[in-house]
Amino acid sequence: MVDRGASALSLPDDWPAHPDPIMALNRMGSFDWDLDTALMYMDAQALAVFDMSPQEYDGHPQTLGTRVPPADAHGLDTMVSQALKDGSANYGAYFRVRHRDGSLWWTHTQGYIHRDETGRPRRILGIVRDATHELSESAARREQAAEDRARRQQTSVVQITTAALAHARTVQDVIDVLESTHGITHLGATSLVMGLLEAGRVRLVAAGPEDSYVPGTRVTRLDEPYPMNEVVRTLVPHFIESPQEFAESYPLLWPNITDLKITSAAYLPLIVQARPIGAIGLLYNDRRGFSAEERNVLVALGSSIAQSLQRAMFFEQEKDLAQGLQQAMLPRSIPSVPGADLAVRYRSAALGRDIGGDWYDLIPLPGGRVGAVIGDVQGHDTHAAAVMGQLRIVLRAYAAEGHTPATVMARASVFLHELDTDRFATCLYAEADLSTGVVQVVRAGHIDPMLRHTDGTCRRLPVEGGLPLGPSAEFGGLTYPVDTVELDPGQTLLLYTDGLVEQPGIDLDEGMRTLRELVRSGPDDVRALADRLIDVAEERGGDDDVALLLLRRRGPTRQTGGRLQQHVAPGDPEALREARHMIRAAVRAWGADDRADEIELVADELITNALMHTEGAAVVTLRALTGGADRRLRVEVEDSSSALPRRREAGESGVSGRGLLLVDLLTDGWGVEARGGGKCLWCEFTVPERD
Structure with missing residues (x-):
């Protein structure tokens, strides 16, 4: 044992004058380690930290080492040796001490190295203290921080998935978001399955990864013993917390998914307005059990997916209704007209259900004449499509009755004004005598037509025109000027709606120049030319419909007398x-x-x-x-x-x-x-x- 009084030690300036009471209150003890003799003095409080009595300690550090686990002892020796070698003035470390009862307690030591004039280390003065309570609090804080991170991560799963589903317009879009590897990663699952309820059966519509389909489960009766079917029947989520529970609860399904190494699963009903529309299953291979908070998060996730599916279903239903209505209102077919090559095309807007009132029509008239109509009812909804259908019918009727083009347009305007609607329409009606090439054109607020010459050059045909249909009757402007155009054999008349040339942020004249260039460089065949124009409109996208009618006068096959x-x-x-x-x-x-x-x-x-x-x-x-x-x-x-x-x-x-x-x-x-x-x-x- 080293006699502490035998050698006077120079203590650091900030060392307490009487440290024992203060150190005892803070559960600290001190030591004095003489590096020349390799003996270490330990006061009673320091020995208490090691759960050792003064009678048990012989002054050798190796005696203390019996209380320290080998891994901790090795780490502590390495750190002290490095501090002595590199000229450090102090060191500090946490290590564990095994008490008499075998329990491990955390200890912290801080040593101050004293060197002689040559820099050689001669003595280490230091303290040791019980750090178990301190580290327990730190561990609790770390545990709380981990829980907070897990909570944020779980909330983030819902937020990320909801954000991805916000862009889904169709049911297939929802499936693509969930079925992709990226989507499964966001959900934190190893595998995913989703089924929709259809006529008392559950039809599997999504499974990820791709090879995770189970044979015989694509379409199952609602009463079959599968987890998705069960949650659809009961409307209650089912959380499976172990492989044993899975195997016992669903013996038909479990043998087919053992290769996935599933350790737990969550099956959630997809409920909208208190009615089930399907179910989703999330399977995991890295967790066992679900906390209450995790269950709440997953239930919220299922609700978000259900809302997205319902929105997509409504969107598809409305789109089908609008498209069906509009297709019913448009001509089912365009009649062949002797002396002319014809092509019509229609492109609906990119907004899906927002289908508008663009239309075209071709009306065979006596004497080798033909009436060509292009028009656009204000708005993008089913009401616009319905008004369009009525207008198309009355225009055809007035033209077939033999009225002049100006009269046809005026009567159509009166008809629209008398309808119970606030919509107006633009329209262009061209009556062509194909035997002579004389075309009479009347315009009601519509965009001017174009004429393509036999050499491919194209020009806009300025037509004086009048007010749109509806307002012209309301404001007494039913007089529509008639412009006459000569259509030579091989020339093509182009009628179109503004969706073909108008784009947000682009001047109309620029759009017309682009169209002229497309027509000039396009194929001679009117069908191929129409395909090219509508393909360009499709690639460009946009929020407006496009209707297009091309009429090309053929060259005479025989000599005509005019x-x-x-x-x-x-x-x-x-x-x-x-x-x-x-x-x-x-x-x-x-x-x-x-x-x-x-x-x-x-x-x-x-x-x-x-x-x-x-x-x-x-x-x-x-x-x-x-x-x-x-x-x-x-x-x-x-x-x-x-x-x-x-x-x-x-x-x-x-x-x-x-x-x-x-x-x-x-x-x-x-x-x-x-x-x-x-x-x-x-x-x-x-x-x-x-x-």
């Missing part, structure tokens, strides 16, 4: 003679001498009737129609009376009553068409081809 027209006013015998002369000359010029007398007689009868039975003038039109199996001559006489001709027997004098009988006998076909406020009586004659 069209001749003569206006005959009542009481103007000179005009009547000119009309008869025009008919006679045209018939002979077109090589129809064999039927010249018949054509002249019928035409004269129709003109005379128009002048006698109406108060207005008559317009006589003679056309040579080609392109079919036979060449035909068509005579049209248009007047301002809406009264239709009727057959009647000749009177007693036999002077009148034979007009329609004569027309029926001498022509190869005849009929009556409504034309605006009047009518047109027409007849056709088949004539031989010219040599």
